[in-house]
Amino acid sequence: MKLLHTYSNKRIDEQEETWEFLSKLNKNKWSIVHLYTIAYDYYKSLVYYIKHFQPFIVIEQDIVPSIQLLEEIANCSEQLCAAPYILYPQSTLLQNEVYSCRNVISQDPVTKEITSLKWVTPKDKTADYYPLGLTKFNLKDTSIISNSITVPWNRCDHILSQQTFSSGLKAHLHWGEIKHNHK
């Protein structure tokens, strides 16, 4: 299975454990590409991978899954899979920790504008909005993803989620052992 490891030059200390995790993976089983997300257009790279190199799993710079969770996602037959991980109040400015995926609660029937989203809990099996932390893409119809838009790196997850959601696709959730080193 292909792993797209995306990293940056920011918060280097939070990325060390991910590099260490990847260095221990069996290279006969996992083909790892390290993508420096600041130097390249992250969105365009992701879209290129979606259109040409599926299936693959994105693993972002500060995410450390268990090998069991990584294998479970790799072996899953769903088109779109994500592993919820904790987002900490220091970065979200919310009062409590939340799990990183969300479901649409309400949408304007005319404008299609999403008016309310809810963070997932371990009872949820799918999510409409997902971050890229540990996410597998194996979309049957890749034409639902646009390659003609420009998206800043910190909006990639949101824009990809919007496109899969409006095509009726939900991310299949894998609840497992996963560490997020960005507190």
Ligand SMILES: [Zn+2]
């Ligand atoms: Zn799955």
